[in-house]
Amino acid sequence: MAEFVEAREDDYLVVRARTQADALGRLYERYYEPIFRFCVHRLFVKEIAEDVTSTVFLEVARGIRSFEGETLQDFRNWLYVIASNQANAYIRKTSRRRKLLAEAARSMKAYRSSEEASEPDWPRLYAAILKLKPQHQTIVTLRFFENLRYEQIAQILNVKQATLRVMLHRILSKLRSHLNTVPDGETWNVQRRNRS
Amino acid sequence: MFKDETDLEKLVSRLNIDHEASPLHREKLRVKVLSAFDEAGRQPQKQNAPQGVIRRTIMRSSITKLAAAAVIIVAIGLGMYVLTGSIDGASITLAQIRQAAGDIDWMQIVSGVKEAESLWLSFGSKLEIVIGSDGKIVYSDFKTRKRFAWEPGGRDIHESSIDEHHDRGQFLGGASGPFGLLDSLFGSLLTAEKGYEITKTLGSHQDREVEVWVARRTREKPGSTRTEITTVYIDIDKKLPVAFTEQVEETDGKIRIERSGEFRYPQNGPADIYEAGAPKSAQIKPSPEL
Numbered sequence: 029m030a031e032f033v034e035a036r037e038d039d040y041l042v043v044r045a046r047t048q049a050d051a052l053g054r055l056y057e058r059y060y061e062p063i064f065r066f067c068v069h070r071l072f073v074k075e076i077a078e079d080v081t082s083t084v085f086l087e088v089a090r091g092i093r094s095f096e097g098e099t100l101q102d103f104r105n106w107l108y109v110i111a112s113n114q115a116n117a118y119i120r121k122t123s124r125r126r127k128l129l130a131e132a133a134r135s136m137k138a139y140r141s142s143e144e145a146s147e148p149d150w151p152r153l154y155a156a157i158l159k160l161k162p163q164h165q166t167i168v169t170l171r172f173f174e175n176l177r178y179e180q181i182a183q184i185l186n187v188k189q190a191t192l193r194v195m196l197h198r199i200l201s202k203l204r205s206h207l208n209t210v211p212d213g214e215t216w217n218v219q220r221r222n223r224s
Numbered sequence: 225m226f227k228d229e230t231d232l233e234k235l236v237s238r239l240n241i242d243h244e245a246s247p248l249h250r251e252k253l254r255v256k257v258l259s260a261f262d263e264a265g266r267q268p269q270k271q272n273a274p275q276g277v278i279r280r281t282i283m284r285s286s287i288t289k290l291a292a293a294a295v296i297i298v299a300i301g302l303g304m305y306v307l308t309g310s311i312d313g314a315s316i317t318l319a320q321i322r323q324a325a326g327d328i329d330w331m332q333i334v335s336g337v338k339e340a341e342s343l344w345l346s347f348g349s350k351l352e353i354v355i356g357s358d359g360k361i362v363y364s365d366f367k368t369r370k371r372f373a374w375e376p377g378g379r380d381i382h383e384s385s386i387d388e389h390h391d392r393g394q395f396l397g398g399a400s401g402p403f404g405l406l407d408s409l410f411g412s413l414l415t416a417e418k419g420y421e422i423t424k425t426l427g428s429h430q431d432r433e434v435e436v437w438v439a440r441r442t443r444e445k446p447g448s449t450r451t452e453i454t455t456v457y458i459d460i461d462k463k464l465p466v467a468f469t470e471q472v473e474e475t476d477g478k479i480r481i482e483r484s485g486e487f488r489y490p491q492n493g494p495a496d497i498y499e500a501g502a503p504k505s506a507q508i509k510p511s512p513e514l
Contacts, residue, residue: 047265049258056257060250068243078249085253089260148225150239172236200229207225 042103046093055103056085062104062174063111069173070115070165072154073131080118084111101180108170108184116162129155148207156206164199171196328464330493335485344493344500350395353493353500363497366395373511374502381502384511429457429467449475464489 044051063084067077087110097103119125135151148156157165163185170176170184182189226232329348335341344353350366359376369386427436434457442451451473459466469484494500 049261052261053254053258056254060253061245064245064250065243068241074242074246077243078246082249082253082256085257086260089257090264092261093264148235150241153235153239172232196229200226200232203232204225 042095042100043098045103046095052089052092059104059107060085063107066108066111066169066174067115069169070112071118072128072151072158076118076128080111080114083114087114101183105180105184112163112166112184116166119158119162119165125158129158132158153207156203159206160199160202164195164202167192167196167199168203328489330490332488332490332493333485334488346493351493352395353497355501359501361497361500361502363494363500364395372497372502372508374497374506379506381497381506381508382511383508427457432466433460434458434466435460453479462489 041051041054045055060081064077064081067080067084068074071077071080084107088107095103095106097106119128132151132155136149136155157168160168166185167181170181171178176184178189178192182192185192187195226235329346331345331347333343333345335343341357342353342355344351344355352364352366354360354362356362361372361374363372364386365371366386371384371386372381373384374381421440423438423440425436425438427434429436437456437458439454439456440451442449444450453469453471453473455469455471456465457467458464465487467484467486471479473479498504498506
């Protein structure tokens with residue numbers, strides 16, 4: 029019962045945050061880290077993730093007065109929608125996407141043994157994820173990096189759970205294929221030098 | 225490489241990702257966020273203004289007599305305000321009221337001194353059904369954005385679309401549930417500066433044990449003094465308001481009841497305008513206003 033009461037208190041926090049700065053401050057403290065983490069997973073470079081996190085919370089501050097949700101779950105979903113849109117907006121520009129890929133390539137480790145090579149590290153996996161469509165990137169990030177349930181992701185993306193499952197199945201096939209074609213850091217740099 | 229979903233889950237869990245946030249960025253952004261929030265509050269709201277606008281929207285809707293409902297809901301708000309702990313010894317806590325209110329789907333408010341009028345609300349289904357003291361029924365479904373109206377003696381039920389930009393275009397003027405509604409109303413009306421003097425006693429109402437909360441405020445004008453007394457009865461078991469009265473005491477000491485009413489919390493409400501009381505023979509037709 030105590031937990032339930034606490035949950036209701038927390039829910040009320042969202043309603044209060046529409047008009048009271050201290051309540052918004054508490055929501056900020058609660059969700060800064062998850063949103064920053066989400067941005068790092070989507071954008072790889074911490075400085076860029078900080079910029080996008082700033083944009084997300086400033087949008088929240090300006091829009092919360094007309095936010096209709098009441099519960100923490102409503103609020104969290106809203107945050108992820110804004111964060112996904114902002115991350116997508118950032119990588120929509122080809123030049124920015126190239127910059128992110130270059131950053132990932134710079135960080136890639138050279139695989140020395142076949143055992144290590146069988147498992148991609150974070151920069152390599154990121155480079156493969158970045159080749160997916162923006163919405164698919166969001167799905168992969170929410171599902172595997174933020175560990176959200178299908179139900180939660182479906183709410184955030186406003187799709188049916190069954191649709192989401194089918195989408196994810198296809199996304200994973202593409203991701204596997206992209207991982208096979210993502211060059212390691214050294215090859216990547218040679219390719220870049222040849223192009224220039 | 226990974227084989228399936230579970231495999232990818234494991235792979236990701238083994239990744240070494242640096243996502244530690246910078247405390248400096250966090251703190252700087254906090255200041256910016258709160259400043260942006262303040263600034264947004266100083267600018268005029270273009271839409272969905274909670275608080276005063278919601279109240280004014282409800283109060284203006286004379287056709288469907290929502291003004292009456294607004295007064296009643298304000299009374300619930302009063303209960304909320306009173307229970308914020310501002311009075312020592314409150315046995316019912318705000319958390320209990322919130323918990324109880326959070327479980328509500330249907331609420332029926334029956335009010336009136338001489339003739340009763342009734343308002344049904346479903347917070348889950350966003351339905352608002354007003355049955356006026358003259359028998360007129362207005363059934364508004366804010367999910368499908370359709371409104372049905374039936375006049376007593378009428379052969380037809382008039383159907384119209386709910387215009388989002390109209391005064392009554394949003395469910396309860398934009399409040400999305402009991403919390404939003406109560407907060408909007410009591411937040412703007414029942415602050416301490418409004419000069420209410422509040423007392424609390426134990427009592428009974430229709431054989432139920434209740435807490436009786438009385439809010440009294442006196443307004444003085446040249447040549448007259450008027451005291452407004454609002455009483456809310458809160459069920460001790462259910463932690464919900466069950467009734468209210470609103471009285472006015474004039475300079476000569478005479479007290480008249482302005483309004484009184486009851487709150488009911490049924491499991492279900494009318495599924496359509498026929499269940500709300502329109503005759504089965506009445507046919508649904510487009511509103512002639514269209």
